[in-house]
Amino acid sequence: MIGYYHFINMEEKAENKKVGIKEIAKLANVSIATVDRVLNNRKDVSDKTRAKVQAIIKEHNYQPNLYARALSVKNNLxxxxxxxxxxxxxxxxxxxxxxxxxxxxxxxxxxxxxxxxxxxxxxxxxxxxxxxxxxxxxxxxxxxxxxxxxxxxxxxxxxxxxxxxxxxxxxxxxxxxxxxxxxPDLYSTGRLAANLTSYLVPANSKVLILNIARGLQNYAYLNTKIEGYTDYLNKLDRSFEILNIDIPSNNYEEIAIDLLRHVNNIEPDLIFVTNSRVSVVGRFFDEYRNIKKPHIIGFDFLTENVDFLANGMVDFLICQRxxxxxxxxxxxxxxxxxxxxxxxxxxxxxxxxxxxxxxxxxxx
Amino acid sequence: MIGYYHFINMEEKAENKKVGIKEIAKLANVSIATVDRVLNNRKDVSDKTRAKVQAIIKEHNYQPNLYARALSVKNNLxxxxxxxxxxxxxxxxxxxxxxxxxxxxxxxxxxxxxxxxxxxxxxxxxxxxxxxxxxxxxxxxxxxxxxxxxxxxxxxxxxxxxxxxxxxxxxxxxxxxxxxxxxPDLYSTGRLAANLTSYLVPANSKVLILNIARGLQNYAYLNTKIEGYTDYLNKLDRSFEILNIDIPSNNYEEIAIDLLRHVNNIEPDLIFVTNSRVSVVGRFFDEYRNIKKPHIIGFDFLTENVDFLANGMVDFLICQRxxxxxxxxxxxxxxxxxxxxxxxxxxxxxxxxxxxxxxxxxxx
DNA sequence: CAACATCTCGTTAACGTTACCGAAATGATT
DNA sequence: AATCATTTCGGTAACGTTAACGAGATGTTG
Incomplete structure (x- = not known):
């Protein structure tokens, strides 16, 4: 025998795996129908037998066979x-x-x-x-x-x-x-984006929060993310300059015009796109090569977003499955x-x- | 009717969901046993009936009920x-x-x-x-x-x-x-660590790769990670100074002595711990507060590691489920x-x- | 053509659970 | 004491699949 080793045998467990409704019935001296009634705590069982059956169920650690149940039950949910x-x-x-x-x-x-x-x-x-x-x-x-x-x-x-x-x-x-x-917990999602932001840019950087979508007023949940984001950055106390910009459009040409204006005006070091439209921003900086590309963080594992992740345009994509x-x-x-x-x-x-x-x- | 909306009804699908082995048998004018033989392509079926049954199976897109199968089969694997x-x-x-x-x-x-x-x-x-x-x-x-x-x-x-x-x-x-x-793909795992490293420290930084464990020669897979890590950093061309240090011990006191020597000697800006022992490094810098704490990257979602992630000692933990x-x-x-x-x-x-x-x- | 082997196929009992149906026992009302 | 209602319980078919068994058809050999 070699000095130091460890061995777990699960056979005991495997042995008494077989406790089915039938065994329980036999042990309790009742029919399987009664056991079934107890299991699904239906009526039509006397308190006495119910207690007896329950005791045996607990004692033998009965686990229902979900596959049999699934097979048997005919529901029309x-x-x-x-x-x-x-x-x-x-x-x-x-x-x-x-x-x-x-x-x-x-x-x-x-x-x-x-x-x-x-x-x-x-x-x-x-x-x-x-x-x-x-x-x-x-x-x-x-x-x-x-x-x-x-x-x-x-x-x-x-x-x-x-x-x-x-x-x-x-x-x-x-x-x-x-x-x-x-x-996801949307506030924490925003905080995470801020956490990554803190790794990407040094103190005194300019950070642009970008909300892109038509009908922005409907996307209340974006605000929760933004809250988490700004709360985190403000607490960091690194004198970031944080700007929150809405571009309420779904049309790339329109968005590009707005974006060009803002980017030229602000010259951000990092852009945080609060939804899955980050590929739009990627495309923008792909086209305007003369503009200095900031770091970019966005959301969601969409093919178009992943493309810009793959070519280095986007630094981080946050995903929520x-x-x-x-x-x-x-x-x-x-x-x-x-x-x-x-x-x-x-x-x-x-x-x-x-x-x-x-x-x-x-x-x- | 409102102008623009979309509606998918899955009812057609739900309708013919019921194709079971029994229906197939009836349609093919054979017994269910024969259908079963075809399904599990066993022998004892003539080529003619086999083809006929297979055609009907395909036509009706028969999908076996795995739960019934699981219930029926009595294997002793x-x-x-x-x-x-x-x-x-x-x-x-x-x-x-x-x-x-x-x-x-x-x-x-x-x-x-x-x-x-x-x-x-x-x-x-x-x-x-x-x-x-x-x-x-x-x-x-x-x-x-x-x-x-x-x-x-x-x-x-x-x-x-x-x-x-x-x-x-x-x-x-x-x-x-x-x-x-x-x-996981271990080479990519190393590359990812390097990718995160590049966000944490600026050019010309000193990076310490730390292998901690007794019997290190057995952990061949660590080398794959290290390869990915160094390949990525070298390609970055940021003039990092990369050092690879082994501490072949499992005893914290021993490790701490070695670590103290190396840290004082090298003064690293970032430590990459190649396995799950990152909590040891966290503990070290928790105890030696006078030493400037470098950034730390390590592996695995162990409670002790997570503690140091939570208190900010460790920047990133890479996990492989x-x-x-x-x-x-x-x-x-x-x-x-x-x-x-x-x-x-x-x-x-x-x-x-x-x-x-x-x-x-x-x-x- | 008898005897036997082989190939093809159908019948049927399981697997563990649910739920319907009705029997037996008990209680309530005349 | 007879009738009816209610409570308690057991028997059993069904869910879709597998596999053992055996029956019939066909082929092979003497």
Whole structure:
């Protein structure tokens, strides 16, 4: 025997893995139907036998076979997904949709049907129309990306009345949805961007916060990011000059004109693009080579953004796994309705940092 | 009708989701047994009926119900896991073990039994003993963290003779294992560290590469990281002064003495700790407050490392999700043996960057 | 053409759980 | 004491797949 080594054998565990509902029934001297009633704490069981069965279940650490359950149960649950459609400006919501589709693939096996409703994030009327459509059918739950705050709040109220569960992705309206929020902590996301900023530029630098999108007033969640960003930088006390600029357009030519003016005026050392439109800024500095390129930080693993990460135009891309958010939302609903597993209160999603050196391995 | 909106209905898909083996059988005018034979391309089917059934399967895009399959199949697969035990120096392997245990939890439902063999990464004899133990039982496959290159290579050869599949985690020996490697691309990992380095320190800085561990000659994979690191920095052409120092010890007091000497001698602007021992360096500069603290980059999401990330002592922690590696290895074996799903050739694991601002949300 | 091997295919019992149906026991009302 | 309602429980078909078993058809050999 060699002096120092360690060995764990899991066989004991493997041995008593077989405790099924049938064994429990035999041990408790009841039928499997009764055990099933106890397990799913249904009625039609006397307190005495219930206690007896529960004791045996606990004693043998019975774990239900989820696959058998999934096979047996014939439910006709239906979920709705209500998110923005991908615009020509950014493929962000395609990523989310990708995760949703993965979820559909996986959960359709259980007889769950999932309908997708895509609204135009620049036109509140499409959201209203879509949310009406959702209500006109009879869904058990709905996944929502809440862009229009007041309209979404009103919609969720209506859902509550009809006992339709709701869950948010991408951004949150505090205490609104019935099941919670799956997504990043936006304030921390802003702080992280500031943290990276502090590594990129020295004291006394000029930092430009850039908000690009038509209908900016709708994107309330951007402000949370900006708060985190400026809070962090101000606390650093490095005498940064911080400017917050809005460019409320979706047209590159328009944006370029504005950007040219601001950049010439401010001469920033770093530009922080608060959403996924960072590729626009990359393109700008690609075209105006005579202008000194500042450091650039932006969001989201879109192909067009990654291109500018790859060629060194963008320093950091911060990502929040939108596809995983979509998948997790459906996964949570599935567990909420089918398994009795819903202990968790969601933690915020991880915030990923991508550079030219690690983006190749970033899969979701 | 409002002008511009989009709506995807998945109901068509939901409608014909029900194509099961039974429907296929009816449509092909054969029994379900024959369909099963075709699906798992077993023998005992004439070419004619096989073709007919295959056509109908393809036509209706039949997807097997994995849960039913899992429920039905009664296999007695057994896997072995052969990785280092967690030393007092670093909890790294506990993380991997965590993922392994999650896999055991999940796959024991299928009657797969998994045994864990932990060897001492400082004592090759324990590895030899453990690998003998593995061979003495009759496993279908083994997950290996290859620390001792020649010994592991020999062991895998023996496995191949006995038709035992093998898969590597954490680091790779090219072309050795029968099923491949699940883990990070170590060269890129080094490059990423260098990339971050370039953000932390200006030109002409002194950079110290620090290898801390007893028995350093065994950790061949560290060299791959160092290569990536130096290649990147040299190409940058910023006249960095790069020094590579080994401290082959596991004892903090010993390490501190060496470190003190080197730090006083070199006065580095940045220290790159090539493994998970970065907390040791953090502790050192916590104790020697009079010495000017350099920037510090290190590896792995260990609690002791995260502490120094949180208090600002360490700038970046690079992580490779060891628990996910462990889980994925078992997951792959499960799929390899139980599902006919093994199309994939593994992509390297993502390389995560952690700072004081995003570590809170880093779960695995 | 008898005897036997081989190829092809269908029948059916499992896997562990759920849920419907109805039987038995108990309680309540005349 | 008879009737009816309610509570408690067991039997069992079903979910989609696998695999053991055996039946029939066809081929091969003497």
């Amino acid at each position: 239906s979920f709705a997904v209500l998110i923005p459609k991908t615009s020509s400006q950014t493929g962000y919501w395609d990523l989310c949709l990708k995760g949703i589709k993965q979820g559909i693939e996986e959960f359709s096996t259980f007889g769950i049907s999932i309908d997708i409703f895509l609204y135009d994030q620049e036109d509140v009327r499409t959201f209203l129309k879509m949310s009406e459509d959702v209500l006109s059918r009879n869904f058990n739950a709905v996944v929502i990306a809440p862009i229009f705050i007041t309209e979404t709040t009103r919609f969720v109220e209506e859902c509550k009345k009809r006992r339709i569960e709701s869950i948010f992705v991408n951004s949150d309206i505090k205490g609104c949805s019935s099941l919670g929020y799956i997504g 939108p596809d995983k958010q979509g998948y997790l939302a459906l996964n949570y609903l599935y567990r909420h309705f089918l398994l009795k597993d819903v202990k968790e209160n969601f933690k915020p999603m991880p915030i990923d940092i991508l550079t030219v050196e690690n983006y190749l391995f970033y899969e979701n | 057994s896997f072995a896991v052969l990785i280092p035990k967690t030393s007092s120096q670093t909890g790294y392997w506990d993380l991997c073990l965590k993922g392994i245990k999650q896999g055991i939890e999940e796959f024991s439902t299928f009657g797969i039994s998994i045994d864990i063999f932990l060897y001492d990464q400082e004592d090759v004899r324990t590895f030899l003993k453990m690998s003998e133990d593995v061979l003495s039982r009759n496993f279908n496959a083994v997950v290996i963290a290859p620390i001792f290159i020649t010994e592991t290579t020999r062991f895998v050869e023996e496995c191949k003779k006995r038709r035992i599949e093998s898969i590597f985690v954490n680091s790779d020996i090219k072309g050795c294992s029968s099923l491949g490697y699940i883990g 060891p628990d996910k590696q462990g889980y994925l290895a078992l997951n792959y074996l499960y799929r390899h043996f139980l599902l006919k799903d093994v199309k994939e050739n593994f992509k390297p694991m993502p390389i995560d960057i952690l700072t004081v601002e995003n570590y809170l949300f880093y779960e695995n």
